Amino acid sequence: MKSAFAVVFALFVQFQNVFCEYGSYRSYTFTRPIDLSFGIDDNTVHWDSSQKVSTSRSEIYLPDSTYKSFNKVCFPEHSGTHLDAPSYVTKNGRRVADIPIDSLIVSGIHVDVTNEVHGEPKFVLDEHHLRRWTETYGKIESKSVLLINFGWANRYWNRSAYMGYNENSRNFPGISIPAARWIVENPNIVGVGVDTPSVDVGHSNTFDVHRILTGANVYLLENVALNNTYLPARGFQLVVMPMKLTHGTGAPTRIIASPYCIGGAGLAKVSKFAIFVMFVASLLKAHVR
Ligand SMILES: *[C@@H]1O[C@H](CO)[C@@H](O)[C@H](O)[C@H]1NC(C)=O
Ligand SMILES: *[C@@H]1O[C@H](CO)[C@@H](O)[C@H](O)[C@H]1NC(C)=O
Secondary structure (H helix, E strand, C coil), rough: HHHHHHHHHHHHHHHHHHHHHHHHHHCCCCCCCCCCCCCCCCCCCCCCHCCCEEEEEEEEEEECCCEEEHHHEECCCCCCCCEEEHCCCCCCCCCCCCCCHHHHHEEEEECCCCCHHHHCCEECCCCCHHHHHHHHHHHCCCCCCEEECCHHHHCCCCCHHHHEEECCCCCCCCCCCCHHHHHCCCCCEEEEEEEECCCCCCCCCCCHHHHHHHHHCCEEEECCCCCCCCCCCCEEEEEEEECCCCCCCCCEEEEEEEECCCCHHHHHHHHHHHHHHHHHHHHHHHCCC
């Protein structure tokens, strides 16, 4: 009897792996990890012209024909795909290296408003867009980073189109103050990413959304390469890897999205429960004897 149960259990565990693969391939539109970061080089987007990335390259040919090359790269913390730490706008706020690791490996939430933005730089993401997302896809119950896709990332390498320059002001979509307040009301949201140069609307001078979000220890990700249409609304993991600058107010960041297996995670719980039941059953049996 006991061995029959063990066989069934072993089959179940095997089946779970198959199911997991099948589930992830079936339900999700992407199956391999995706890079959500732009590469860093001298064309990297910077907020203003005093913040350019510069690279100088050295090459050495030694007499024994060994070769060595290395670059010296000078960059502002907030260049390219990067993270804003709370210390950026809050004195004594968390610095990049203070952000807990468990806030950097989290669930990804993709709020795609590309079809509503239609390339309009005046678009503002409001609370109702976020509420609609949760009505459609469910509550945000695990530690998550919210990625807002304005359909802006395609412009990234064209600085004037990306910044939306117009009589010296910047024009691109952003997050509204009520939406920022909605976000900080959910303690599971540990970060917010956008595919624009800033979470605040382009013409903002006060950076209220920066303050509201980082004031609640929510970190920000800007210039995120979200022009990857394979990203589903949820059901994927994010690995957010800011360069570990000890005193950083921000840092260039590699962001990887990888699909995970919801079915598999559920089944893993079931199998853990099954192990527990077996354990209790064996204890009871021993006791009865
Ligand atoms: C996203 O946009 C950037 C900037 O234009 C471009 O270099 C890149 O190839 C695009 N990525 C995809 C997957 O379309
Ligand atoms: C960049 O975008 C601007 C519009 O904002 C456009 O006038 C210009 O032609 C674009 N440049 C390139 C190289 O596509």
